[in-house]
Amino acid sequence: MKRFLKNPFPGMNPWLEGYWGDVHTKLTTYSCDAIQHALPGGLQARVEEYLAVEEQFGSASSSSRRISPDISVLQSAVYPESRSPTATVAIDNAEEPFVFRRQSEPQTLRNIQIIDVKAGRRVVTVIEFLSPANKTVRGRQHYQKKQRELIEASINVVEIDLLRRGEWVIAADEVDYPVHCRGPYRICVTRAGTLDEGEAYPASYGFPLPRVRIPLRKDDADIRLPLQELLNQSYENGRYGEDFDYDLPPDIPLEPVDEKMVHEFLSQ
Numbered sequence: 001m002k003r004f005l006k007n008p009f010p011g012m013n014p015w016l017e018g019y020w021g022d023v024h025t026k027l028t029t030y031s032c033d034a035i036q037h038a039l040p041g042g043l044q045a046r047v048e049e050y051l052a053v054e055e056q057f058g059s060a061s062s063s064s065r066r067i068s069p070d071i072s073v074l075q076s077a078v079y080p081e082s083r084s085p086t087a088t089v090a091i092d093n094a095e096e097p098f099v100f101r102r103q104s105e106p107q108t109l110r111n112i113q114i115i116d117v118k119a120g121r122r123v124v125t126v127i128e129f130l131s132p133a134n135k136t137v138r139g140r141q142h143y144q145k146k147q148r149e150l151i152e153a154s155i156n157v158v159e160i161d162l163l164r165r166g167e168w169v170i171a172a173d174e175v176d177y178p179v180h181c182r183g184p185y186r187i188c189v190t191r192a193g194t195l196d197e198g199e200a201y202p203a204s205y206g207f208p209l210p211r212v213r214i215p216l217r218k219d220d221a222d223i224r225l226p227l228q229e230l231l232n233q234s235y236e237n238g239r240y241g242e243d244f245d246y247d248l249p250p251d252i253p254l255e256p257v258d259e260k261m262v263h264e265f266l267s268q
Helices: 014-036 137-152 227-237 256-267
Strands: 043-047 051-056 062-067 071-075 098-101 112-116 122-129 156-161 185-190 197-203 211-214 223-226
Touching (some): 014 227, 156 211, 211 227
Antiparallel strands (some): 098 197, 156 185
16 A cells, blocks of 8 residues: 655655645645745735626616625735835746736626725735636636626736646637647636736646745735645645555546556555
8 A cells, every 4th residue: 555645756646636725725725824924025925815896888787796805915905115125036947937918808897996995995806716616617708707806907827727627717718729738737827917918837747836936016026835845834734644645546537648647656
C-alpha cells in the first residue's frame, strides 16, 4: 500500500480532486494569507466578500443581486499617500503566462457598479478556485453570468481550474485557448480593460504549478501567487498522505495518456 506524507507529484495531485471541498477551503484561505502582506498600501484581500451588483438599464429601472468570489482584492475608500517597503513582490522571468487573443462576448449589461458591503470600497481583483458546482450545466450558466459581470465592471479575474471533470467555464473560448495550456488543468487571467486578450498558464502533474501573476490597479506591479507551495501546504496540513492509497486509482479516473506518467512518479 503506497502512502506519501508529502505530495509525491511535482505539480497537481489528481487524488486531491476527490477531497475538493476541503482542498478548496484550504487553497482559498492560504492564498488570501499569501498575498495579503504583498499587497500595496490601500489594498486588502478578503475571502468570500459578498458584493452588491447593481444593473442599471436606464434611469427608469434597475435591479441588483449579490455575488461571492473566492478571494477579492479591495481598495480602501481613502488612498494612502505612501506605500510600505513591502508593497510589491519582485517579478522574475521563470514563469511567464502565455498571452492569447480571446473573443469577447457582446456586453449585455449597460452599466454595472460592483460595491463591497462596506460602502466606499472598490473591488480590484477577484481570484476564483473553481468547484465542481461551477462546472455542471446549470452551475456553469450561473458562474459565467457572474464572470461576465466582473469582467464588464473592469475587475481583474484570475481563474484556477484544478478539476478535470466538468464543463469548460473559464473566461475564454476553448478554441482560443493555447493548445498546450488546455489540460489537464487550466489557469487563466483576464486583466481589466483587455477583453480581447487573456493570459494562460500550463498546469499538470509532472511539473510545478506556476507562481501566477496577480494584476492589481493600473499602476501597481503584479504580485505572485505561489500556487504549488500552497497546494503542497494543503496536502500536508490536510494529512491526505494518511488517507490516500496510491495503489488504487483516484476517484476521477485518469486519461490513458496520463496514467503512465502518474505511475512513474509514484514508483520513484
